[in-house]
Amino acid sequence: MSGGGSVWALAIGWVLAMLCGGAGGLDSRCLAGGKHKVAPSPEGQLGVCQLYAANACCSPKVAQEISSAPLAKVNDISWNRCRSLSPRCKRYLQRVECFYRCSPSAARWPHPQRPTAVLEVPLCLSFCEAWYEACKDDLTCARNWVSDWQWGPQGNNCSRDCVPYSQMYRDGRELCENIWGDSFVAAQEPCPCLSLTGSDTDPLPEDGDSSEEPDSTKAGSPRGPCPASGLLRHGLRKRSVFMEDVEGSGSGS
DSSP: OHHHHHHHHHHHHHHHHHHHHHHHHTTSOOOSSTTSOSSOBOOSOOGGGGGGGGGBSSOHHHHHHHHOSSOOEETTEESOSSSOOOHHHHHHHHHHHHHHHHOGGGGGSBOSSOTTSBOOEEEEHHHHHHHHHHHTTSEESOSSTTTSOEEETTEEEOSSOOEEHHHHOSSHHHHHTTTTTTSEEEEOTTSOOBOSSTTOSSOSOTTSOOSSOOOTTSTTOOSSOOOOOHHHHTTTSOOOOTTOOTTTTOTTO
């Protein structure tokens, strides 16, 4: 009897260890290469990226670059080619940059061909709309900050006239799904999505897809099905180069 109890105790302990190990594995790696750390670890001072300090994939040096004031350039991409960003607009761009650089959750959406890039990370539509509202009166000269720049010795330059964000993008969805190529997709709540706040503790399974999508036929549900994982829905057909580090082919090149 006591022998059988010991076997059961060992079996239960093994199962618990596997479960705990699997859960911890979700945030135990970083996107490969570039300025990402090999594995996340606590960091003391991350400036505007402090949200990720407990388990960060970026170094304080990278976070300092994102936090600098006035903010003109991040990872050799100039953000002020038309004029300096308004404080509200800058904060949203910093939140997105902090997620990509510092959050271990970004590693859940690696591009299948280019692991330093992300593919179709689901951002909450409410976040996208707030981002649009914050930036709509700011100026930009590139719709896609990956591919629309003209590159020269001084870095990225405008290839078209500067226009307000509200003229470049129709709404928050267009902003989220175009400014960094196909790196992000807008998802309407209650679909699983990221708001880039502390509420993003563990909103999605490891592959970025949800096995329990809300019923789109019910009142109050989002229009149409929830976005599927980019890896499942597009496979290798789409290519994302979201903010690839200059050590590779260059940011936006």
